[in-house]
Amino acid sequence: MRLETGGLIDRAAPLGFRFDGREYSGFQGDTLASALLAGGVRLMGRSFKYHRPRGVLSAGSDEPNALMEVGTGARRRPNTRATVQELYEGLEARSQNRWPSLAWDAGQVSDLLAPFLGAGFYYKTFMWPAAFWERVYEPLIRRAAGLGRLSGKRDPDACDKAFAHCDLLVIGAGPAGLMAALMAAEAGARVILADEDCRPGGRLLAEREQVDGAPGHAWAAELWDALAQMPNVTPMPRTTVTGAYDGGTFGALERVAEHMARPPEAAPRLTFWRIAARRAILAAGALERPVAFPHNDRPGVMLAGAARAYANRWAVAPGRRVAVFTNNDDGWRTARDLSAQGIEVAALIDSRAGVTPPEGPWQLMTGTHVTDTRGRLGLRAVQTRDGGGRHRWLEVDTLAVSGGWNPALHLTCHMNGRPRWNPAIHAFVPASDAVPGLDVAGAALGQFSTRGAMKSGQYRARKALEALGFEPPSIPVPNAEDTPPRLSPLWQVPRTRGRAWLDFQNDVTVKDVALAHAENFRSVEHMKRYTTLGMATDQGKSANVGALGVMADLAGREIAQIGTTTFRPPYTPIDIAALGAGADGRGFAPHRLPPSHAYGLERGAPTVEAGLWHRAAYYPREGETHWRESCDREARMVRQAVGVCDVTSLGKIDVQGTDAAAFLDRVYANTMSTLKPGRVRYGLMLRDDGFVMDDGTCARLGPEHFVVTTTTAAAGQVMAHLEFCAQCLWPQLDVALVSVTEAWAQCAIAGPKSRDLVDGLLDAPLGAFPFMACGEVSVRGVGARLFRISFSGEHAYELAVPARYGDALFRRLVDRAETLGGGPYGMEALNVLRIEKGLLTHAELHGRTTADDLGLGRMVKPGSIGHRMRERAGLSGRWREQLVGLEAVEPGARLNGGARLVAAGAAQVRQMDQGYVTSVCWSPQLDRYIALGFLRDGRNRTGEVLDIVDHMRSGAAQAQVVPLPFFDPEGGRLRA
Amino acid sequence: MRLTCPLCGDRDSREFSYLGSATLSDRPADDAPFDAWHEYVHLRDNPAGPNAELWHHVSGCSAWLHVVRDTRNHQVLSIRLAEEGA
Amino acid sequence: MRYSGWQVIAKGLRGQRGWQPAWRDPAPKLAYQVIIIGAGGHGLATAYYLAKNHGITDVAVLERGWLGGGNVGRNTTIVRANYHLDGNTEFYSHSLKLWEGLEQELNYNVMMSQRGIINLAHSDGQMDFYARRGNAMRMQGDDAELLDRDRVRRAYPGLNHDNPRFPILGGLRQRRAGTARHDAVAWGFARGADRRGVDLVQNCEVTGFRIERGRVTGVETTRGFIGAGKVGMAVAGRTSQVAQMAGLRLPIESHVLQAFVTEGLKPVLPGVVTFGMGHFYISQSDKGGLVYGGDLDFYNSYAARGNLPMIEHVHEAGMALMPMLGRARMLRHWGGIMDMSMDGSPIIDRTPIDGLYLNGGWCYGGFKATPASGWCFAHLIATDRPSPHAMRLRLDRFETGHVLDEEGTGAQPNKH
Structure with a gap:
């Protein structure tokens, strides 16, 4: 009920709002709780476990009871504390965790069963029959539990x-x-x-x-x-x-x-x-703390400081007839202030005997406790017991309680x-x-x-x-009230019967704490976990200290001996939208696009993620309805004419210095110092534990200048690793590293007609440019780098230009390729071409492979990273799974990545496992499915037929081990 | 957590990545006994207290840093460039 | 006292009077046949199975603080058996089987709830990897199925299946996986061990080992010396610290892993969902709180708390996966100390000191391992031979190179 005067509200600015469908009004400056109280609403929520009717307890963020759903549709926000929700015009609030209505809640049946539902009862039952937990008990519990409802929709408002x-x-x-x-x-x-x-x-x-x-x-x-x-x-x-x-x-x-x-x-x-x-x-x-006494949870029982706040700040009478129950002087102010606002204060009840509370138009009851309350949906009366043990009932609709302040x-x-x-x-x-x-x-x-x-x-x-380091100024302290309140501790009213609440939201009573104590859950943490005290949305702000007091009473010890209370962050709950701001939609991870992306969009090319990059998967042509059609065409195109592929996403690291060659000798398993300027070499990097980290190429542009490439996914990891080697392991080496991945756009030009294409594009004739050559060239006056390397097994080049020319270069290359019967190709065809040649990606270099597993063991030289630990017994030997080629035995039958291999006829159990399939494609060249995989002692098993175990997808039943590569084993096309 | 990069100044820890114990800088000689290699790659003091460790200013200047930090409370006790040695 | 619905009703009618302590608080004896250091889930389970499987009841579990106060009481309660390397598959498979009968075994409702787990895939490569993992699980005898895009959409309607950055292509589901009530697991094993005669000694910190001629003879504690024929360490998070008192240096680092819970909400998620691209996982507890987490904070820590960069990253992943979470509120966050081993897999083995046994290196896998860890550690302590279910969880695998590196990230613990 609103008071006639006072309050920090703007009476000239009325605000209409709804609660459970009913219309109310408040003023600018109100909270939802103060406006509801002003509108005569006392029942604001239901408790978690017993669905007890609850009113507002506090006037701040420590509120355990008055939780509501605020807002509608996708803007609905569950578990909103009415005490901190500022009122606005049109606010829609709805009570929660009740059915069918707040006043008539079927869930309250659990309150009738309360005698059986003491602390931790669920640990002792619901065990029979075993299958009933998931099927019967748990679904019932889950439906009954929980507080508010999420909207299930994306939040339209940004954080x-x-x-x-x-x-x-x-x-x-x-x-x-x-x-x-x-x-x-x-x-x-x-x-x-x-x-x-x-x-x-x-x-x-x-x-x-x-x-x-x-x-x-x-x-x-x-x-x-x-x-x-x-x-x-x-x-x-x-x-x-x-x-x-x-x-x-x-x-x-x-x-x-x-x-x-x-x-x-x-x-x-x-x-x-x-x-x-x-x-x-x-x-x-x-924060003010309540006192535990029987049925201290009824709507109308609130903290004394909150009652005062509603009257003083919001000009709201918390009730028509109020009693105050306190164990400290501060509670007296509630009687004083409410009375001064014209609210009837029936009694000032102080648990302390021998104190002299202020006189006023109220009955003074010292040495007296509140021992019980009445009122189903709201407080109607409280029972008191004076020092002589005499009980009496007092008709009040509000009880303001203070147990002191934390x-x-x-x-x-x-x-x-x-x-x-x-x-x-x-x-x-x-x-x-x-x-x-x-x-x-x-x-x-x-x-x-x-x-x-x-x-x-x-x-x-x-x-x-x-x-x-600042000079503190001298500032006088204003005049203000300067008397600290006196207090005599009171955690629970002694010698009472009936449930006395400590944690209002989670329905933890003094009896629950006593039960935990009896069952030897006596450390504070055991008690909290066993009873769930302090685990509710207020995180024990009102309950924790009181419970410690009760535990101290039970144990006959001081609180200091019982333990302490602690609080984890956050102080009040934080919306996930705020902590996760910006991550909805595309925002969660960087989205890197290669220079040819715009061209790909024009051609309708879908993209596929590689590392953080999104690269064109294939470039569909009219009439193609399935990705395989495009992929097969592009792969054939490369083998027969020429294809162009944007490979910018591969990591590129510029390595310079007088010791650059010596440095690379250490970080690569194989030797780079013998590489001549103008030449490129395949390079394998190991980790110091002897397993493969990454592979790529190393081009020597000058005596002290190298460019190394990494796989797309490992670019960042390799760069950090090389910096570590240069700065931490060998700071004496003269070497400087710069990641130039973004600086250069790089395109692969692959196929028998690639030389024609490249030669015609360069400003000067290409001349002799053998396999694994590299050098600086010029394209329409732009300085470029050309590498004769191949990831397809074809005669091929990679041409790099400064990134800003990447789009233009790619379009020019595609135009020229098309005149030669070729065109662009995407990641799918690239994958087919490399599998046909038995070349590797991170499907094979998955961090558990050794150089030996890949058949590259002889590359590894002393003095390089990883060579010492690869000597361990576990890293080599025929028991290890080695890289092999696989073909389906049944013609046309499909192979699947992730299938496992056992010997023909062997039991399909773990103990018989022989390996697995890593990369699979349909080879248009070979007209069948081919695959790479790892197989125990695989290099000695060429020709063997294996059973395929694939419970996940359907496919071929058997595969044969075949030599690698599948295509052009002599490499004639590469060098042609 | 915040780290003061000797090159860049006081920065939020989210600019850095973490490798592990600073003993990773003390790589054994190529011909050191196998036990030394096993210790280098696998074994850690893992102290509850000051720990010398390697951080990388990966979203900054790319410097590797030698950081002494108390693992009990995350207090940073000292920072220097790793390449400058002890 | 046997727990049952009937007991709950009977005691309820008598005002909840008559319940007995869940366990005793014995003073430590002068000596025991076996001492287990650490009354966490693994230590308590070890004591339970020592008594149950091997008839060894002259056992004390020594706990520095209160039992169940370590990682068993601060994890995100997920139980699964979805590993792909020999050594891990059979161990976790055994563990899941033990979970499935744990309530009846312990006469304690640990609320093992098999509502399933799904690992979401966002690329063909990830689908292949999950297929491989699923096949390994099936060959071990566990359940696994690869769901395509549409089946994931039907089974988990609350996710953002069409996220433009990480659209959901499918996922690997294990129906028998789920969650359990973490505290109850500790309490159930504690009560079970206590009833079989094991002494659970809380507030008793081990401060040193007594080792004579290469053999452990007991432990020094804050409550005096306690002799022992055998001593088992089950103190994951603090393994390096305890082992150091015996002069051991281990392939383990301690890291902080954070976890989060929201306010209570009506059900929105049926089971456990993991979003590997975001290092994010989430489930909903029976109470209604969404329980979720992500990756390590990346730096060594014994502080059992983390920092904002990872807190924010986890919530960003949550928003990417489930935009409806926006108006849910994170209620509490905390951290646990993880024993991160150098290959991401655990160790159950003897140590170079006779009579001293090691159980550690659990990384984030400790909770789901609890019953099997206790089972296998008890077997090792009782028989001096590794359990058939834990043959490869050896300490010397780092020297020999027979590592169990599920993630393939090498000897860098914060990457596992």
């Missing part, structure tokens, strides 16, 4: 990520944070001041306190505005610092547009910030810091230096008075500024 840097990050813009930020700002430091709320002030927003004679919220707003005017200060409202990471890095979630129906044009919904801060101050305040020290736990119990204030306080560079100030440190928090903020800022 963003960004970096920020500062000298001092101040987390929280309450009294401590504002004073710390002011100090640092005046000192000239670059300051980021972040607060999860939309307004500065922190707890001051919820209080009726004065600071320097002005309302606390006004003081905060004025200071915030002044800070915002300073060029060295970045205020970040609606920004929750979610996690502390190494090196002064903090994660922060800015809710840019969640207070509106959809983001404005070009704005993100959320931005996830990585803030690199030289120092940081945590001034996140404190410092919001969560960020100090993110690097394994363990909070320490401070018996003076009956709360955990942060361990010092738990996060390097992070100081804690204000209530987060246990300084619960306003002025104490301000002083603490100033003090920590001074220390931080000194560490940063």
Whole structure:
């Protein structure tokens, strides 16, 4: 119910919204929770396990109960805390985890079964019959579990990520944070001041306190505005610092547009910030804790500070007739403030005897506890028990409960810091230096008075500024309330019957903790895991410390002896869209395109991924309806005339220096120093464990100048490896490495007519240019490099020009090829041509092959990387699987990559496995399927027929081992 | 985590890649006993505490760095160019 | 006390009174026949099978902290047997079979849920590789099937099948794979071992070994010396640290692997999905939280927590695979310390010290291995011979070159 006056709301700006289909209205400045309370809604959710009716407990991000689906269609966001969702016009909210309606929820039947559903009951049952778990029990459990529903659709709103840097990050813009930020700002430091709320002030927003004679919220707003005017200060409202990471890095979630129906044009919904801060101050305040007593979970039972916040900040009466139940002086303020707003406060119940709460228009009950409550969908009455043990019922619809305050020290736990119990204030306080560079100030440190928090903020800022080398200014501390509240611990009301909740969302009661204790789940972690306490969406913000108190009571020990509480990041949950911003669609991985890509698009060429590159798979011609038709034609074209293929994606590394040759001798298994300038050699690189890393070519352009190529997929790995060799292993060698993959566009020109094509293209006649020659040439005045190398077994060249000419070169080559009866060919045909020649890709060089497996063992020379460890017994020998050629025995029968091989007639079991198929193609040249594979002792098994084991796909039943290569074994075409 | 590259300055760790123990720089001689090679390739101290290790500024200047970092809390204790030796 | 639905009802009617402790808290004896270091899943399973399979009950499991507090309590609970190299296939196959009867074996509901796993493929080469892996699985006697694009689309409607960067071409599915409730596995084995007489000693850190003439005779602990005929190390994550106390240097590095869970959500995912191109995997727990993770943070670490670059990468992969995740919120993230071996496969073997046995190097595969690891380690300790299911998980394979490198990335642990 809305109060007539007061509140930080704009009564001139009413906002209409809907909850479960009913229309309500609130004001600008409301949260969804405050507007619902103002509209008389107390039942806002259902608990997870027992589907108990629940109302709002808190007024902040620690809310365990009032979780809702907000938004519609693809914008629906489940599990939204109504307490932090700012109201906007047209907001649609829906209760969740209930059926058919919030008031009549069939799931509540589980509450009737509660006597049997104690902590961990599911570990003890649902085991018979065994097959029933997946078929019966689990589907039922899964359907009943879960909270809100995802929309199942792609989010239409974008999110963003960004970096920020500062000298001092101040987390929280309450009294401590504002004073710390002011100090640092005046000192000239670059300051980021972040607060999860939309307004500065922190707890001051919820209080009726004065600071320097002005309302606390006004003081905060004025200071915030002044800070915002300073060029060295970045205020970040609606920004929750979610996690502390190494090196002064903090994660922060800015809710840019969640207070509106959809983001404005070009704005993100959320931005996830990585803030690199030289120092940081945590001034996140404190969170109030409830007290466990029977049926303390009914709608209408809320935290005393929250009740005050609703009345003071939002001008909402949390109920018509309120009782306050507290174990500390701070709770008294709720009675005072509510009463001052004209709300009937029936009783101020203080668990402490011998204290003198303020007098007022309420019944004072000291030394008294609340021992039970009534009301199915909302509180109707509470039962009290005075010091003499006399019970009585009190008709109230709201009970404001305070069990004291816990410092919001969560960020100090993110690097394994363990909070320490401070018996003076009956709360955990942060361990010092738990996060390097992070100081804690204000209530987060246990300084619960306003002025104490301000002083603490100033003090920590001074220390931080000194560490940063800034001169701290001298700034007077404003006048403000300066009395820390006194408290007498009360975790659970003693000597009561009935379920008393600790974790509201997960329905963990005192009895569950007691059961865990009885079953010897006595370490804090065992208790939490066994009961699920603290595992809900609020991560135990309201439950953890109370549960420790209960455990201490059970064990008859002090909390400090029981253990500590800890919190993992994030402080509040982060939308996956924010942390994964930009990755939907194409954004997840780089998408590299070769120079011929535009040409390929024009020709309708589909692309296939190779490494990060997307290369043309084939170039369909009119009338071709299947990729195989295009592929077969292109492969034949290369064998019969000439084909052009963009091979730019192959890694290219420029190696120069007086020791370049010596360097290459070490990194390649074979010798490169004997290579003459103007010549190219095949090269094999091993890892130091003796297995093959990569292969490629090495061209010597000059005495101290080489260009080495790598496979597309391994380009980055080989470059990093060579840099490692040059910088870490042999820094004394004079060698310089540059990746030139992107600098040169490179095209293969392959086929019997390739010489005609190339010769006609160059500015000067080609002359003698034997197989494995290389040299500098000129194409229409552009300096180019020509290599006589072949990945097809044909007479072939690779021509490289500066990348900006790549598109033009490719088109010119294709034009000329077409006049010679040829044309472009793609990856599919390239693959056919290389398989026919028994040449390798990473299907064969998969990291477990040795040079010997490939029949290249004799290439490996002493002194090269990998040659020592390849001597190990496991890396050679006939038991190893060796590269072989395979053909289907049945004519036309299909071979499949990934099929496995056993001896003919052998059992198809692991123990009989002889090898596997790596690369397969239809060879138009040989008119049958051919394959490469690895086979035990394969080189000695030529001619043998093997059984093919392929449970995955259908294909040939038998294959014969044939010699490699399949085509032109003498290599005559290559050298022609 | 942040690393201060001697050439580029203070950078986010996402600019770097990690290889492993700095002992990988101490490659045995070609004719060293097999045990030395086995140790070099496979065995690691794997300390819980300061660890000398090799990082590569792969998205920066391409320098390999010798970094001493505490594996218990990720605090970086020293950084130098790997090619400059100890 | 035998657990059953009847017991739950009977005790419920009596206000949950009468339950007995799940295990005792014994003070350590002066000596044991066998000491297992580490009351994680593997250590507890080892103790259980020592008692059950080999009748050795004079056993203590020593735990520095609380039992089940290591990686068994912080993993993403996936159980599968989809390896392709001899040595791994038979071991994980045995493990999956043990999982399938674990509830009845332990009289404890570990919630082994065989809702299947799929490894998504985005290229022909990946399809071939998965076919090869699937065939290896079938030849081992496990189930595997290669799904084409349409079948994946029907079985997993929530994915972005037409992602322009990584369209889904198909995938390798193992129906018998799934998830289990991780804590329950530790507790079930703990209770089972305790009932057979094994002493579970928590808050007892091993600080040294006593080794006489090349043979281990016991361990020094924070609760004094405890003698032992045989000592088994099952402390993955910390293996190097514990082995170092015995003078051993191992082919292992410790790395951090992060994991994530969302707030509870109504069911959107039937089983486990892995997106290899994004180093991403995800499943949904019975409670409704989406549990997911990705790759290592890449640097050596004992901090059991990671950093933002990998956190962001994992979420980016999630958005690429399942755009509907955008409005789900990550509730909690944490890290575990992985024993990364030099070939990515585990070690269950004797050590050069008589009576001292090694179980480690589990990389990310430890949870699904839990029952078989305990089974095989118990066999090794009891008989001094490797179990037939773990013949190749030897420590000397690095020297001999008989490595088990599933990923083919060589002796660089952060690449496995």
